[in-house]
Amino acid sequence: MEGVGVDHLAHERKKAEFDVEEMKVVWAGSRHDYELSDRIARLVASDPAFRKDNRATLSRKELFKNTLRKAAHAWKRIAELRLSEEEAKELRFYVDEPAFTDLHWGMFIPAIKGQGTDEQQQKWLPLAYKMQIIGCYAQTELGHGSNVQGLETTATFDPQTDEFVIHSPTLTSSKWWPGGLGKVSTHAVVYARLIVNGKDHGVNGFIVQLRSLDDHMPLPGITVGDIGMKFGSGAYNTMDNGVLRFDNVRIPRDQMLMRVLQVTREGKCVQSDVPRQLIYGTMVYVRQTIVEDASYALSKAVCIATRYSAVRRQFGSQAGGSETQVIDYKTQQSRLFPLLASAYAFRFVGEWLTLLYEDVTKRLAANDFSTLPEAHACTAGLKSLTTSITADGIEECRKLCGGHGYLHASGLPELFAVYIPACTYEGDNVVLLLQVARFLMKTVAQLPSGKKPVGTTAYLGRVQYLLECKSDVQNADDWLKPAVVLEAFEARAARMCVARAQALSKFSNPEEGFAELSADLAEASVAHCQLIVVSKFIEKVQQDIPGNGVKKQLEILCYIYALHILHKHLGDFLSTACITPKQASLANDQLRSLYSKVRPNAIALVDSFNYTDHFLGSILGRYDGNVYPKLYEEAWKDPLNDSVVPDGYHEYIRPILKQQLRNSRL
């Protein structure tokens, strides 16, 4: 695949018991998606303008300018090659560097689409599509994040001039965090409290121009800048997350996004007939893409750690032979293979979420809101679960690489630094779990009334059975039966939900009860979300899957995914008596045996992600396994090695050695 030279992992690739090319198609989603991503990934990888191995040594200014350069180059290539929307998106994905374009395409345009009237869309979208304006999404403030209803920025209607006056009344009302805001965006969708006739109508979106289209200077009344360095080197520092203050900035009335709520010329607030629930549709969409991204980020980390674990040898040499590959240690397997399985699991649940989103969209168009709360809770929960596991999983992959994982050249430090905010943005993961818990408690509370739970909560409709059932497992192989595994996970989630609902009912004030028990409630949400992932993985492997041995490998990964969770959350399963300690021990035996089965296929399973060395950005994860010479080569490129004797020797080292500092002691 990559270049020429020796393939140090060839012996590993020979061990594979399945058709790797077919697995690539499964991972990509379809043959079309596979060919598309393969083509665009190579296009990016082969273009020197997109190199990214130098990010760590660039200063903040150089780094940022470099990102601007890449964005312009990408835009140019998209035009030159006449790429379709789909191809352009894929290209931005493989450029693999946070940039203002993410927010322009991913938040600014969708906000106008979702919240703008038809006229507003007709006016603004063509400008945005052609990038004649560049936009960002300015919601969060210095003092206000998760609680959007608490935002302080005001948009006061002035009937005299038919304008809104956008204002930052306090320091804490400064907009803070929006990506692309600090240095690039000409426009923003700004969220502010709508004040009409002295009355506060809550938070709404407004299109506000920030900078002159002539010379890029901030418009009068606008103070804007970058909020400074973030986690790590390279990573998210390519992005100009910004701060923004308004000193009574005036915008025309028609720049309030009025799809749902309108302000008339006379200053009347009129609710349109478009239902408010529409915004949940957008959230379902955005969170589905985050789940997809989780599978990409985790699979990158797993790919690096798996390949390096096959290259790295440590201990166990017999009679001068080579040492044991660390991937052969059961501790290494028990840390690595569940993450490999999770990457696949998240990929498939993400794929299923796209179907869910299509379904939601269709229903919304038909004014059917019945499944929306469930779909919303489901995506909120899966966003939380998959991003948390991915963030921790990347760091675990780094540890799996021992000392060398700590080198920037391993790719893992930057992957971690760039990934972790996914646990915070688009909903703090804990806040999201509590939302899921609210939905679950409501669902349980409504069971007696006969209301049938839908979609991913349908199992709660069988709660009587699930409270009483006993697992049939008698030997380790029973844990390879889909129905057995599914029932254990359903019983656990159902029993945890019911137990929490009962505990809540003991409080006279339900809100107090919810607050007091919130940590336990969040655990029930996790159990529910894990059940979703397990059940979607099982559904996937029950489909027809072509390719020699492909389905077999996916089954193995599916059971690893389920049984490792069972082991990790054993307390849940045992305290609710869903399984016995003996059955738990059999599950653990089965898990060990599954690790042995996946072992010979491990390299091929990460090859199936079809990542180029450019995209991986890791010397440890190189396709050809030629790690040591390349690490050695790379070291000498560090600026510190520009001179043999370091800058500072004469001022600071020599005086110590020559006792010129200690003389003052005498």
Add this chain to the structure above:
Amino acid sequence: MEGVGVDHLAHERKKAEFDVEEMKVVWAGSRHDYELSDRIARLVASDPAFRKDNRATLSRKELFKNTLRKAAHAWKRIAELRLSEEEAKELRFYVDEPAFTDLHWGMFIPAIKGQGTDEQQQKWLPLAYKMQIIGCYAQTELGHGSNVQGLETTATFDPQTDEFVIHSPTLTSSKWWPGGLGKVSTHAVVYARLIVNGKDHGVNGFIVQLRSLDDHMPLPGITVGDIGMKFGSGAYNTMDNGVLRFDNVRIPRDQMLMRVLQVTREGKCVQSDVPRQLIYGTMVYVRQTIVEDASYALSKAVCIATRYSAVRRQFGSQAGGSETQVIDYKTQQSRLFPLLASAYAFRFVGEWLTLLYEDVTKRLAANDFSTLPEAHACTAGLKSLTTSITADGIEECRKLCGGHGYLHASGLPELFAVYIPACTYEGDNVVLLLQVARFLMKTVAQLPSGKKPVGTTAYLGRVQYLLECKSDVQNADDWLKPAVVLEAFEARAARMCVARAQALSKFSNPEEGFAELSADLAEASVAHCQLIVVSKFIEKVQQDIPGNGVKKQLEILCYIYALHILHKHLGDFLSTACITPKQASLANDQLRSLYSKVRPNAIALVDSFNYTDHFLGSILGRYDGNVYPKLYEEAWKDPLNDSVVPDGYHEYIRPILKQQLRNSRL
């Protein structure tokens, strides 16, 4: 404490139910230690030469030079102020920046002390103490880390010239990682295979001069440089971790460290009467300091997250009042307070380890090696446990700060990046757990022979009782009885050890069994180590502790520590039937109530660490809680804000906006 101005956390400080000044003494270890650290911390904080808030924006070269400058300044101040050894060490600690001096004082000198003969010590130590030479510790190689016996560098005795020839036979034998090696050290203790008369005598240490004392140029045959960027910005990039290759470099015979093994003029290898076990003494010492450092790092993170959680408000405002402090959310408490308790727990177990080390040293002097294996296993296990929890805990603290935790200015990104290698160096944490497991299995295997387990394994002597006992807990308050908690932890650890030993005995080949079950064995080690921490915390709170309310707070933290582990590892406790699900649920109720008790004392409990704002290095963790104005101020200092219109606008942004790139499409 810090400066003037308003104290935004004054209302929190008023809530404290204990004497903070007395708690500071407890945390420091003694009044002497408190006064010492307080004085030196202020000395460093008030010296502008030691500022560290600019690390993230310095280029690698500037950063490194800056560290050299600080090291020289520190050395100068130590001389000017005639600081004692103890004070000098404290000063380096509060300068709080990885530097070559860490390895010189922490590894090079101890290696010579531990492995050098009396004559060697007399020759080299005075030079090192005065820093007329600067040394590092060169063990790890590009291809060899954990398995020290696998090192490839050779030291071949040449009887003709009475020298050793140090050589790097392969690329993978290049020394790789040693701190201080890349650019600074004049000398190194190099570990190499001793070859005498063609026979390999295993790995030994050698003092090798690397650079000229005249002009700092590498000596002939030596290739040396920096290995490049590591995780994060600032952080460990202040250190010149290095690469080193030898091309037949000759050193005099008397530069082999010969305390244990000697090579005579004639080329005979003679074992001295100094027992090999001595090296374990050094390992006990080094790992004890790592446990101590874990408590410092974790307490820093907890201090930042706790203060900010009291400043940060989100949701729950009633009728225009201010929102709820996020520290009042039970989910926040259930994530934060166990880490607060862990910081104290690690502090006390670290304190106890210093006593253990004193005991070991005394016994070694008296040729009593009986407790050494137990002491060694104990420190290995505690190093693994405390560093793993601390690494994860820092990241959890960052997440607890929401979006702002992701800013470099929060201090948490750099704290994480600089801390995490502690999980890898001085023994990979998983490899260490497996060593502990070996010791535990041996201990269990020897029980039938009547051999009494000592020290931290003494409880295994009561294994019969522990296999049968049943927990007496009947209500939540029973979980506040030391004996009850201790018995549950002892029973869990004992039962896990015995179960693993039984599983092992089913294998005909014990090594195969150990390999196959290693993941489960590592879990038994964790259970054992957690028991040690719990028992030492309980011992601590059973002592006389002066100060109003101090003991009470420590008791609360002690039970939080124990019960949160019980909750997290519930599967262990239930599968071994140490407690019932009902008792587990009572423990959880108790835990929630303990969180409420610690809540009003939380700020005072982190104030008790007595950290200056300089040492904390975090705007979110500021003593005065004046977070928002300072974040705002800080943002404008980023180099990107040097100009309003960013560098790159004309080349890369304007052409996009003006459609000059898309023209090529037509």
